[in-house]
Amino acid sequence: MQTLFFLMIFAYLFGLLTALFCGRGSFGRGLTAVSATIGAGAGFSLGLWVVLTGTPFIFSIPDLLQIAGGFALRLDPLGAFFLIVIGLVGVAASIYGFGYSKDYEDGRASLRLLGVMFNLFMLTMSLVTLADNVLTFLIMWEGMSLTSYFLVMTEPKEAETISAGVWYLAMTHTGLVMLLGAFLLLMNGGSGGFSDLRMGSGSLTAAVRGLVFVLAFLGFGSKAGIVPLHIWLPRAHPAAPSHVSALMSGVMIKMGIYGLLRVALDILGGGPVWWGGLVLGVGAVSALLGVLYALMEHDLKRLLAYHSVENIGIILIGIGAGLMFHSYGLMTFAALGFIGGLYHTLNHASFKGLLFLGAGSVLHSTHTRNMEEMGGLIKKMPWTAFFFLIGVAAISALPPLNGFASEWMVFQSLLGGFNLTTPEVALLIPIAVGMLALTSGLAAACFVKAFGITFLALPRSPEAEHAHESPLSMKIGMGILTFTCIALGLAAFVVVPILGRVLSGFGGLPDTHAVFTMNLTVQSPNRFGQFSSIWIAAGLLVLLVLIPLVMRLFRVNRRVRISDSWGCGKIGQTSRMEYTATAFAEPLRRVFAELYRPTKEVSIDFHPDSKYFVQSIDYKSEIPLLFSRWLYEPFLNLIRSTARQVRRLQAGSVHLYLVYVTVILVLMLLAARWF
Amino acid sequence: MVTLVNAILLEIGQAVLALLLAPGLVGFVRWLKARLQNRLGAPVWLPYVELWKLFGKEVVISRNASWLFRVTPYIVFACVLVVTFLVPMIIAPLPFDNAGDLLVVVYLLLLGTFFLALAGLDTGTAFGGMGSSREMTIAALAEPAIALAIFGLALGAGSTNLGQIVTLTLINPGVTINPGHFLAFAAMFIVSLAETGRLPVDNPSTHLELTMIHEAMILEYSGRYLALIEWASWLKLTVFFTLLANLFIPWGIATTLTLGSLGLAVLTLILKLVVLGVTVAVIETRIAKLRLFRVPELIGMSFVLALLAITSSFLLK
Numbered sequence: 001m002q003t004l005f006f007l008m009i010f011a012y013l014f015g016l017l018t019a020l021f022c023g024r025g026s027f028g029r030g031l032t033a034v035s036a037t038i039g040a041g042a043g044f045s046l047g048l049w050v051v052l053t054g055t056p057f058i059f060s061i062p063d064l065l066q067i068a069g070g071f072a073l074r075l076d077p078l079g080a081f082f083l084i085v086i087g088l089v090g091v092a093a094s095i096y097g098f099g100y101s102k103d104y105e106d107g108r109a110s111l112r113l114l115g116v117m118f119n120l121f122m123l124t125m126s127l128v129t130l131a132d133n134v135l136t137f138l139i140m141w142e143g144m145s146l147t148s149y150f151l152v153m154t155e156p157k158e159a160e161t162i163s164a165g166v167w168y169l170a171m172t173h174t175g176l177v178m179l180l181g182a183f184l185l186l187m188n189g190g191s192g193g194f195s196d197l198r199m200g201s202g203s204l205t206a207a208v209r210g211l212v213f214v215l216a217f218l219g220f221g222s223k224a225g226i227v228p229l230h231i232w233l234p235r236a237h238p239a240a241p242s243h244v245s246a247l248m249s250g251v252m253i254k255m256g257i258y259g260l261l262r263v264a265l266d267i268l269g270g271g272p273v274w275w276g277g278l279v280l281g282v283g284a285v286s287a288l289l290g291v292l293y294a295l296m297e298h299d300l301k302r303l304l305a306y307h308s309v310e311n312i313g314i315i316l317i318g319i320g321a322g323l324m325f326h327s328y329g330l331m332t333f334a335a336l337g338f339i340g341g342l343y344h345t346l347n348h349a350s351f352k353g354l355l356f357l358g359a360g361s362v363l364h365s366t367h368t369r370n371m372e373e374m375g376g377l378i379k380k381m382p383w384t385a386f387f388f389l390i391g392v393a394a395i396s397a398l399p400p401l402n403g404f405a406s407e408w409m410v411f412q413s414l415l416g417g418f419n420l421t422t423p424e425v426a427l428l429i430p431i432a433v434g435m436l437a438l439t440s441g442l443a444a445a446c447f448v449k450a451f452g453i454t455f456l457a458l459p460r461s462p463e464a465e466h467a468h469e470s471p472l473s474m475k476i477g478m479g480i481l482t483f484t485c486i487a488l489g490l491a492a493f494v495v496v497p498i499l500g501r502v503l504s505g506f507g508g509l510p511d512t513h514a515v516f517t518m519n520l521t522v523q524s525p526n527r528f529g530q531f532s533s534i535w536i537a538a539g540l541l542v543l544l545v546l547i548p549l550v551m552r553l554f555r556v557n558r559r560v561r562i563s564d565s566w567g568c569g570k571i572g573q574t575s576r577m578e579y580t581a582t583a584f585a586e587p588l589r590r591v592f593a594e595l596y597r598p599t600k601e602v603s604i605d606f607h608p609d610s611k612y613f614v615q616s617i618d619y620k621s622e623i624p625l626l627f628s629r630w631l632y633e634p635f636l637n638l639i640r641s642t643a644r645q646v647r648r649l650q651a652g653s654v655h656l657y658l659v660y661v662t663v664i665l666v667l668m669l670l671a672a673r674w675f
Numbered sequence: 676m677v678t679l680v681n682a683i684l685l686e687i688g689q690a691v692l693a694l695l696l697a698p699g700l701v702g703f704v705r706w707l708k709a710r711l712q713n714r715l716g717a718p719v720w721l722p723y724v725e726l727w728k729l730f731g732k733e734v735v736i737s738r739n740a741s742w743l744f745r746v747t748p749y750i751v752f753a754c755v756l757v758v759t760f761l762v763p764m765i766i767a768p769l770p771f772d773n774a775g776d777l778l779v780v781v782y783l784l785l786l787g788t789f790f791l792a793l794a795g796l797d798t799g800t801a802f803g804g805m806g807s808s809r810e811m812t813i814a815a816l817a818e819p820a821i822a823l824a825i826f827g828l829a830l831g832a833g834s835t836n837l838g839q840i841v842t843l844t845l846i847n848p849g850v851t852i853n854p855g856h857f858l859a860f861a862a863m864f865i866v867s868l869a870e871t872g873r874l875p876v877d878n879p880s881t882h883l884e885l886t887m888i889h890e891a892m893i894l895e896y897s898g899r900y901l902a903l904i905e906w907a908s909w910l911k912l913t914v915f916f917t918l919l920a921n922l923f924i925p926w927g928i929a930t931t932l933t934l935g936s937l938g939l940a941v942l943t944l945i946l947k948l949v950v951l952g953v954t955v956a957v958i959e960t961r962i963a964k965l966r967l968f969r970v971p972e973l974i975g976m977s978f979v980l981a982l983l984a985i986t987s988s989f990l991l992k
Binding site: 375376378379389393396397398399404408411412415418423426427430431433434435436437438440441442444445448449451452453456457458528529530531532535536539540543544547548551554556557558559560561562563564565566567573575577578579583584585586587588590591 | 730731732733734735736737738739741742743749750752753754756757760771772773774775776778779782783785786788789792793795796797798799800801802803804805807808809811812814815816817818819820821822823826829830833834835836894895898899903967968971978982985986989
């Protein structure tokens with residue numbers, strides 16, 4: 001284990017150095033990518049080792065950072081699970097990055113900075129899961145945030161990127177302040193070792209514990225992207241290079257989930273019902289709003305970023321349900337909720353990573369993120385299209401892929417709510433079920449749009465027409481995650497018991513290993529529900545082979561004629577006749593018009609002689625972002641106006657400053673006299 | 676070994692039964708509708724002839740279409756057919772009962788719809804896109820109502836497994852006179868109309884661009900592909916009717932594997948399908964199609980009914 005740990009550290013450091021000294025050129029890029037891959041692979045293996053054996057890995061340097069208990073690392077199964085998630089997407093993204101970053105050789109971005117920050121980002125993020133005291137945790141946390149800031153700023157010349165960077169930096173530090181508050185309250189003047197915090201948390205008053213929980217939820221939530229703290233996410237994630245977007249959306253936001261579990265479940269050991277209710281409620285709202293805003297998005301990468309908000313919401317629904325059952329003492333159901341949340345974390349990492357890599361390939365080849373300019377890519381980029389299709393089906397929670405398996409677990413944990421008798425909880429849970437179902441239905445609609453408009457029909461622009469398939473390294477990166485999307489779905493009956501073991505012991509959760517049968521099906525406690533993705537997949541496959549065979553047996557007509565699409569008598573089809581992304585989402589925009597409140601601006605240019613002859617029509621419609629307008633803009637305006645008031649003090653006049661000095665001096669003398 | 680062979684034979688038998696009944700059911704509804712509208716109507720077996728005709732015709736494919744267009748009919752058909760292996764039609768619990776519960780059934784059907792919607796976009800015509808967009812809108816909005824109806828059923832039976840729900844209702848018939856049971860049935864019935872593309876949500880016999888949903892999506896299909904898709908959608912109707920019949924009023928279904936009970940089960944299944952077919956035919960003659968943007972209201976009603984069903988089961992627990 002020690003070997004794997006050092007291999008991980010030194011591989012990342014080596015990658016950092018090679019990027020620093022020979023970041024450009026295919027050799028340098030290759031070496032950087034290989035070392036990042038080795039680092040991620042070593043982290044993955046280390047995590048897997050700890051999860052499977054159940055023995056934590058401990059490593060500390062007491063002399064480093066002596067003031068706060070030294071540099072302490074300890075990898076327990078919970079942290080190891082998240083290290084696996086990092087390693088999984090990290091391997092794919094590092095390999096993919098080799099091909100993807102070739103475009104930056106033209107000097108648009110500094111490849112050195114990209115390579116250095118990429119490796120440092122992976123390193124600090126991995127160490128977040130290992131940190132065992134407050135200072136180590138916060139340093140690594142901040143390192144992860146800062147390096148990812150630099151990664152977002154890879155293409156510094158774009159105006160959009162600059163604004164995204166500012167938002168990201170502001171939001172992540174707001175979160176950090178809340179985390180500092182939470183940890184200071186937890187430490188209560190004692191040491192910052194996590195084991196001490198765990199021991200001390202019992203003696204805190206209920207109010208302090210509640211405050212710690214809320215601060216931690218907001219702090220970690222701002223990283224995870226919960227509504228309304230998600231505002232940075234759809235800006236920052238698309239701005240970064242695509243393999244970094246995959247890591248940020250697939251993995252980094254999950255560190256928020258890790259932190260929340262660490263503090264709420266492990267250190268605080270669970271709490272009153274309202275904790276779970278809060279997490280569940282915020283999760284359900286995030287899920288629904290995330291997908292609703294994604295539906296209206298035509299920027300492929302921003303659409304995916306909004307879906308990260310949605311999926312974090314689904315994860316939080318699972319965790320919230322877990323926390324609720326935990327406070328009622330229904331440990332098996334609590335475990336089911338947490339397992340659902342963790343399973344979805346892993347699954348979301350693999351399909352969202354895959355989709356961002358796929359979107360990167362499209363961007364790489366068409367140089368646009370606007371879906372309205374794509375189309376027909378399934379013929380030019382068959383591999384990317386296939387990988388993307390699997391990712392799309394997985395994220396839409398379609399069986400037998402992994403997204404369905406974890407959403408099924410979350411559903412089942414919510415259905416366990418019938419064990420609760422409190423009326424308000426009894427009403428909250430069905431509403432959450434409805435919101436979760438609506439979310440997954442809307443996600444399917446949104447991904448029909450994303451895949452259909454991007455990859456199907458005729459190309460809508462010359463760029464899309466001349467698209468080309470991605471190089472091998474990018475295909476390998478996507479292929480790895482495609483494989484895991486399928487494998488994690490089929491192997492649900494293996495994954496679920498392992499996740500049960502990961503959680504056992506945290507917050508007094510039992511080992512639910514025995515609850516889940518291993519005979520190819522997954523079942524929730526008390527045989528409440530059962531399903532076997534491997535049987536479903538087998539059934540589908542057998543039928544897909546059998547149906548054409550039977551049709552041949554019955555001598556069905558097998559002739560095929562290729563012809564034009566039917567155009568109501570119109571000859572010659574062009575891409576302008578196709579449905580657009582906007583048109584596709586229009587019915588839902590009308591249904592949810594109360595929420596979106598779209599603005600419409602139509603200007604018609606008539607012929608000077610008669611208004612019955614229209615020369616051109618200009619139509620503009622925008623969906624204002626609810627939270628920017630009602631929450632952030634008033635706040636920013638307040639800050640700006642305060643700043644303007646403060647500026648009056650600094651008028652630039654020396655006389656005025658002399659007055660200030662004199663006044664302050666007098667005041668201080670008086671103060672010294674009196675006290 | 677014998678039991679395994681028996682089990683597989685039973686499952687295949689049930690799937691074949693569903694395949695054979697589906698066109699008949701649709702033909703019956705069409706015929707009855709025509710009679711109710713004072714028309715003579717086509718014979719009940721016309722859908723069988725339609726399938727025969729379509730399987731004998733060549734396929735015309737748009738030159739814009741990709742491989743996805745060609746696989747979709749098979750995927751759609753396979754999805755619905757897998758569902759017939761999971762839904763207890765003549766016997767409960769089925770041997771494959773633990774392979775998938777009610778949630779799996781719903782999401783498998785969604786898988787078929789998903790691919791059909793993609794195929795609708797694949798040919799690049801405005802019709803296909805329009806159909807896909809509308810179909811996905813309705814599918815998405817119907818999802819919460821279905822989930823809540825499932826939740827309501829599961830609350831009564833203590834399980835989401837189909838076999839479990841059916842057998843528990845048989846053992847404990849008091850559940851059926853529970854108000855929650857009726858409300859859940861009403862909710863499920865409305866959603867079934869939406870999911871299977873019946874009036875007032877979609878009109879299966881229209882080809883008017885303003886009102887088409889499902890038909891617009893599959894407009895480019897012909898020959899054997901169209902046959903598969905049509906058959907799959909008829910099968911889907913049969914599956915939803917069977918769910919409505921057997922989950923809420925399960926009597927008649929076989930619980931033991933004897934020839935007599937199986938025969939009785941087949942007969943009661945046909946009877947139940949006929950009753951539901953008459954209901955749908957009457958509804959479709961009595962009411963007009965809703966405007967697309969009024970459909971959410973209908974589905975919202977179903978959602979509220981399901982929510983009431985759950986609350987009442989909580990209160991009466």
